[in-house]
Amino acid sequence: xxxHVLFNLFATFLLADGLNIEDSAGQFFSSGHTNNWAVLxxxxxxxxxxxxxxxxxxxxxxxxxxxxxxxxxxxxxADDMACNHRNPKPATVFSHKNMELNVYxxxxxxxxxxxxxxxxxxLRVLTGRLPxxxxxxxxxxxxxxxxxxxxxxxxxxxGFLKFQDSEEISNxxxxxxxxxxxQKRRYNELLFIIxxxxxxxxxxxxYSPNLMALASSQVGEDSLxxxxxxxIGVHLMDRYTFYLLEFLEDIHPASKANxxxxxxxxxxxxxxxxxxxRTDLFLRDPGSVLITDFFGSVRKVEITTEAIDxxxxxxxxxxxxxxxxxxxxxxxxxxxxxxxxxxxQKPKQKDWHPPDGFILGLWTLILLVFFQTYGxxxxxxIF
Amino acid sequence: xxxxxxxxxVLAVTIRAALFRSSLAELIAERxxxxxxxxxxxxxxxxxxxxxxxxxxxSGDVFHETPLIIYLFHFVVDYAEITFMLADVITAVALYMxxxxxxxxxxxxxxxxxxxxxxxxxxxxxxxSPKEMYYIPLxxxxxxxxxxxxxxxxxAKSTCGLNNAVVALFIFSTIKGNTLLSAIFLCLATYQSxxxxxxxxxxMLYLMQRQYIPVNFRRASFWWFxxxxxxxxxxxxxxxxxxxxxxxxxxxxxxxxxxxxxxxPDLTPNIGLFWYFFAEMFEHFRLFFLCVFxxxxxxYTIPLSVKLKxxxxxxxxxxxxxxxxxxxYPTVGDIALYMAFLPVWSHLYRFLRNTFLVSCVLLxxxxxxxxxxxxxxxxxxxxxxxxxxxxxxxxxxQILLVSDYFYAFLRREHHLTYGLYLKRKDGSEATLVLK
Numbered sequence: 001x002x003x004h005v006l007f008n009l010f011a012t013f014l015l016a017d018g019l020n021i022e023d024s025a026g027q028f029f030s031s032g033h034t035n036n037w038a039v040l041x042x043x044x045x046x047x048x049x050x051x052x053x054x055x056x057x058x059x060x061x062x063x064x065x066x067x068x069x070x071x072x073x074x075x076x077x078a079d080d081m082a083c084n085h086r087n088p089k090p091a092t093v094f095s096h097k098n099m100e101l102n103v104y105x106x107x108x109x110x111x112x113x114x115x116x117x118x119x120x121x122x123l124r125v126l127t128g129r130l131p132x133x134x135x136x137x138x139x140x141x142x143x144x145x146x147x148x149x150x151x152x153x154x155x156x157x158x159g160f161l162k163f164q165d166s167e168e169i170s171n172x173x174x175x176x177x178x179x180x181x182x183q184k185r186r187y188n189e190l191l192f193i194i195x196x197x198x199x200x201x202x203x204x205x206x207y208s209p210n211l212m213a214l215a216s217s218q219v220g221e222d223s224l225x226x227x228x229x230x231x232i233g234v235h236l237m238d239r240y241t242f243y244l245l246e247f248l249e250d251i252h253p254a255s256k257a258n259x260x261x262x263x264x265x266x267x268x269x270x271x272x273x274x275x276x277x278r279t280d281l282f283l284r285d286p287g288s289v290l291i292t293d294f295f296g297s298v299r300k301v302e303i304t305t306e307a308i309d310x311x312x313x314x315x316x317x318x319x320x321x322x323x324x325x326x327x328x329x330x331x332x333x334x335x336x337x338x339x340x341x342x343x344x345q346k347p348k349q350k351d352w353h354p355p356d357g358f359i360l361g362l363w364t365l366i367l368l369v370f371f372q373t374y375g376x377x378x379x380x381x382i383f
Numbered sequence: 384x385x386x387x388x389x390x391x392x393v394l395a396v397t398i399r400a401a402l403f404r405s406s407l408a409e410l411i412a413e414r415x416x417x418x419x420x421x422x423x424x425x426x427x428x429x430x431x432x433x434x435x436x437x438x439x440x441x442s443g444d445v446f447h448e449t450p451l452i453i454y455l456f457h458f459v460v461d462y463a464e465i466t467f468m469l470a471d472v473i474t475a476v477a478l479y480m481x482x483x484x485x486x487x488x489x490x491x492x493x494x495x496x497x498x499x500x501x502x503x504x505x506x507x508x509x510x511x512s513p514k515e516m517y518y519i520p521l522x523x524x525x526x527x528x529x530x531x532x533x534x535x536x537x538x539a540k541s542t543c544g545l546n547n548a549v550v551a552l553f554i555f556s557t558i559k560g561n562t563l564l565s566a567i568f569l570c571l572a573t574y575q576s577x578x579x580x581x582x583x584x585x586x587m588l589y590l591m592q593r594q595y596i597p598v599n600f601r602r603a604s605f606w607w608f609x610x611x612x613x614x615x616x617x618x619x620x621x622x623x624x625x626x627x628x629x630x631x632x633x634x635x636x637x638x639x640x641x642x643x644x645x646x647x648p649d650l651t652p653n654i655g656l657f658w659y660f661f662a663e664m665f666e667h668f669r670l671f672f673l674c675v676f677x678x679x680x681x682x683y684t685i686p687l688s689v690k691l692k693x694x695x696x697x698x699x700x701x702x703x704x705x706x707x708x709x710x711x712y713p714t715v716g717d718i719a720l721y722m723a724f725l726p727v728w729s730h731l732y733r734f735l736r737n738t739f740l741v742s743c744v745l746l747x748x749x750x751x752x753x754x755x756x757x758x759x760x761x762x763x764x765x766x767x768x769x770x771x772x773x774x775x776x777x778x779x780x781q782i783l784l785v786s787d788y789f790y791a792f793l794r795r796e797h798h799l800t801y802g803l804y805l806k807r808k809d810g811s812e813a814t815l816v817l818k
Contacts, residue, residue, distance in 0.1 A: 352434045354454050358629045362454070365622065373564055 033147040033188045036297040037140060038063045038073045041122060043154030043163045045079035045114075050093070050234040051225050053081040055153040055195055055241040057103035058095050062248040063149065064107075066296030074125055074140055076112035078154075078164055088232055095237050095245060111138050119169045126150075127180045144185035149193070149294045153241065156196030158219055159204075175205040182208040189282070191294040195240045197222040200276040212282040212289070214262065216240030217273035224272050239271045253296050259286035387521050388479060395475070395528035396468055402538045403464050412539040416752050419712035420649045421447045421576065424463070424540035427456055439631060441639035444649065449575055450627035450636050452542060467537050470548040474720075475524040477551040481558045482727055483520040485696055488558075490516065503802035509795060511730055519726050527723035531749075536716030543716030546575050550720060553579070554699060557586045560593045566615035574623050577644055578706040581681055584688045585702060587612050589695035598692050645677060647711045652770055654752070655713040656778060659771040680709040690793075697792055700724045704785040708778050718781065725788075734791035737783050744780035748773050 040063070042056035060075055082091050082104045093104035112121060124130050125140050142148055154161055160168040181187050192213040194202050199215030206213060216223040216238065225235035226242045237245075243266040251257055263277050263286070279286050292298045402408060411417055412424060420426065430446030430453065433439070440446040440453065459466050490513060496502060497510070527533055536543050553568035565586050572579035587609060588598065596604050627636060643649070650658045657676060664672060683705050691698040700721060707717035732738075751773045758765035805813040 352437070352457070354457060354630055355632070358454070358626060361626055361629065365626075369563065369567060373561060 032145075033293065034145040035142070036068050036072060036147050036149070036294070037142045038068050038149040038151070039076070039125060039140060040073065040149075040151045041076040041117065041153070042078055043117060043152065043161060045164055047079075047081070047084055047086045048234055049079070049154075050081050050232070051237050052153045053077055053079065054093050054095050054103060054237050056151065057093050057108065058101075058237065058241055058245040059151045059193075059248075060108065061103050061105075062245065062251075063295055066248075066251065066292060067253055068295075068297040070107075070109045071137070072297070073109070074111050074138070075109060076117045076122065076125075077110050077114075078117040079114065086233075094229065094232065095242070109137070115164070117164065119163050119167050119173075122163070122169065123173065123177050126177045126186075128184065128186060140186070142186050145188050146186070147294055148187045148190045150190065151193045151195075152202070153195040153238070156194070156198060156202065158198045158201045161194070161196055161202060171202045171205045174202060175207055178206060178211060179208045182210075189284075189289075189293070193244075195223060195238050195244075199223060200278075203278050206278070206281060209281055210283055211278075212259065212286065213278040215276045216266070216271065218276050221273040240266050240273075240275060243270055248291075248295065251291050251295065253292060253298055255290075255292060257291045259289045259291070262291060384483075384521060388476070388524060391521065391525055391528060392472055392475065395471065395534075398529075398534060399468050399471070399537050400464075402534065408538050411535055414535075414539065414753070415652055415756070416654050416715055417535045417539045418541045419543075419653050419714050420651060421644065421712050422541040422543045422546075422714060422716070424542070427452065427542065428460070431456060431460060439633065439635050441631075441635040447640055447643045448542060449640050450630040451571075451574070451623070452545070454630060455545075463540055467540050467544050470544040471528060471533060471537050474544070474548045474551040475528045477548070477555040478527055478723055479520045479524040481551070481555040482523045484558050485727070486516045486519060502799055506798050506803040509730075509798060509803065515730070519729065522726035522729075523723055526726055527719060530719045530722060532715035532719040532722070536714065536719065541714060541716055543714050546572065547716060547720045549575060550579060550582075550703070553582070553586070557589055557699075558696070560590065562590055562612060563615055565590065566612055567619050570616050570619040570623060574620065574627075576710070577641060578680055578710050581684045581702050581706065582699060583612075583616065584684050585691075585695040585698040588688060588692055588698065592693075592695060644711055646673060647676075649712075652756075652767065652774075653712055653714065654774050654777055655711065656709070656774070657711050659767065659774070662767070676709070677711070680706060694792070694796075697728070700728075701785060701789060704781065708781050708785075721785075728788055728792065731788060731791035731795055734794045735787050736790070737787045741780050741784045741787065744776060745784075748777040748780065752777075 038060075040056045040060050042052045044052045056075070056077060060073065063073060064070070081087060082093050091104065092102045095101045095103050112125075125138070128140060130139055140148070152161060154163070156162060159171045162168050178190065178192075181190070187210070189210045190212070192203060192206075192211060194214070195216040196202070198217060198219050198221065200218045203211075203213035203215060204219075217240075224239050226237045226239045228235045244262075247262070247265045259279075263275075266275050268274050282289075290298075402411075418424070426446050427448060430440035430448065433442070433446070434453065434457075455466075456463070490511070493510060502510070533544075549568055549572045553565060553572055556564035556568055569579060569582060569586060572582070590612065591598055591605065591608055594608070596602075596608050599605055628634060647657050647661055650662045652658050660672065660676070661669065684702065687698055687701055691701070703721040703724070707713055707721055710717065752770075755765055755769045755773055759767060759770050807813045
């Protein structure tokens with residue numbers, strides 16, 4: 001009886017599938033992402049900045065748990081806390097006192113470590129302009145269908161973020177790096193999270209499309225750390241990332257939580273600073289963006305035994321906007337290679353020639369001077 | 384004398400051709416001592432490429448040559464090496480013929496002075512003979528062609544070689560006494576880089592001497608000659624500038640060429656004195672020091688002309704040296720031009736006081752330039768102070784050289800008037816003391 005029902009259900013399912021598999025094929029080609037990347041950067045070194053490493057490793061843990069593989073994560077840690085000789089619990093990095101959560105497990109892959117975390121390397125990772133000898137694990141091999149999560153933490157100020165206590169990256173540089181990424185089609189959508197003092201200043205200057213940004217504090221405010229652990233002797237995490245981690249622990253790969261929930265993480269009562277966010281450059285409505293679009297690596301998979309003819313262009317399935325507001329204009333990439341012009345060869349540009357009047361004038365003068373010097377009487381011998 | 388000169392020319396051309404074919408050519412073309420932002424060949428090629436793309440070559444800070452150079456190289460850019468070798472040859476031949484003519488006049492004047500008994504009896508050993516002056520023109524040509532500075536400048540295809548050719552032709556036409564050609568070549572030289580303007584004064588003095596016009600402010604003929612010369616000079620300058628306008632149809636070249644030379648925006652290190660000062664100077668004082676440095680070049684003209692009004696060719700030598708030392712973007716090619724004149728004053732050898740010091744310093748500095756450049760830029764263990772120290776020392780040595788020759792020249796003139804061995808009224812030996 002049960003198998004009978006199951007078989008019926010299966011058959012109906014298949015039949016139903018067979019009817020609209022071609023139509024729903026369009027869903028797979030709607031403007032969305034096909035792969036996820038994460039660039040997680042901790043910019044501070046020294047033992048007392050333990051919490052920044054713990055921040056980054058917490059986000060790393062969440063992102064890996066939700067499905068992004070190590071090959072798609074670029075983890076940059078400016079200092080080694082787990083094996084720091086001041087760490088009373090070696091080979092561990094805890095994110096909560098009472099040592100509830102060790103975010104430094106057996107399978108943490110750090111791509112840029114120690115002094116390799118520099119502004120130059122960070123920008124090179126983002127823009128892809130790395131020397132040919134760079135291994136794949138150190139590259140951000142994203143394409144125009146990648147959703148990228150970028151998480152920065154460290155010490156910052158109004159318009160800058162300090163790297164390694166010796167250099168800084170400014171919000172303008174960051175905005176330009178993202179613009180380069182857009183022009184090189186290196187991302188589909190990008191979520192930028194920053195947990196530093198005055199973090200909101202870092203996303204003020206963004207001007208490229210499809211960027212969403214979150215920060216732990218506004219300009220003029222400091223981001224505060226959470227709680228110190230008296231056994232380890234330092235603050236273990238920053239408040240914003242602590243509550244972010246708490247929020248993310250409840251997310252699983254099939255979760256439908258959206259960005260509006262993320263914006264509510266760490267209100268002023270918990271964080272003391274006011275977290276900020278910026279969505280004006282983002283195309284979709286934040287309510288329709290799933291957390292797993294950035295933090296996880298969820299693929300749309302539909303199993304079918306039918307063959308689908310993809311030779312005709314598949315029409316995109318357009319989702320009607322939920323509240324009927326005006327459809328935002330589509331951003332598109334610039335046509336970088338004008339193939340049509342190249343195929344129909346333009347005639348080669350003519351080289352520049354000096355104007356005839358100039359040549360005439362110059363040589364007349366030269367001849368005048370010549371005859372003035374050597375006397376007109378020589379003309380008689382020429383003619 | 385044609386045969387040795389031809390042999391010398393062939394030798395010089397061979398050396399240059401050999402260096403052009405070797406891999407040193409690119410190395411030398413990048414050296415900052417040999418090329419400057421005004422004279423670099425790379426920039427000429429860049430400017431011509433921009434022109435082919437339909438953009439004015441003067442847009443941006445790349446090209447600082449005059450439009451006539453554009454016109455010249457538009458046609459000969461494929462034969463650039465031959466052009467520069469030809470320029471060197473022209474310079475050498477012009478200097479050769481100029482010095483030959485000058486020697487003839489010197490000897491003639493000396494003969495008249497001897498016959499008029501104007502020399503004291505004991506300074507006969509200072510009198511020059513045709514035999515010793517016979518090889519001077521060849522030596523001048525040799526000093527110019529085989530000077531390592533000239534060879535480097537030619538191999539780097541620096542347009543300094545063309546500037547030198549124009550100046551040499553100017554000197555040649557002046558010494559020959561042709562007022563119009565002298566004015567025209569001086570105008571060309573000024574048009575290329577502003578500094579040869581100071582050579583107006585010695586040119587006018589020489590031509591007046593040749594035409595027996597007394598150099599006296601109260602004489603009308605003096606002012607009339609000056610008016611004539613200046614009219615020819617300024618007229619041809621005006622014609623050249625208008626012609627340059629018609630080449631590209633715009634006045635873009637004025638700020639790019641003359642504005643660049645005068646306001647020194649590019650502070651790439653070179654062997655001159657400007658770059659270091661202006662790199663460390665506050666913006667507030669920049670205009671003031673710019674004026675000071677530029678006036679410094681023109682400042683020595685009038686005092687030197689007053690002192691050397693009987694000897695305009697020596698004045699030309701001194702002016703060329705002053706220009707090479709104090710111009711805004713000097714290169715070793717400029718130095719080579721005035722060093723070519725040194726054999727003409729070889730009779731002053733006995734009065735020179737600093738030959739050892741000057742030659743040692745010049746040699747040491749010339750070898751230290753690339754060393755300290757490497758240490759500064761590539762090894763990172765030195766800084767700009769090291770390089771500037773050598774630049775300063777090099778310029779000090781040049782100044783010492785020039786002032787030494789000046790001293791020797793004046794001293795010889797003094798001896799020719801007052802006798803070699805000074806005697807008091809009773810016949811005992813006296814010494815002259817500078818107080």
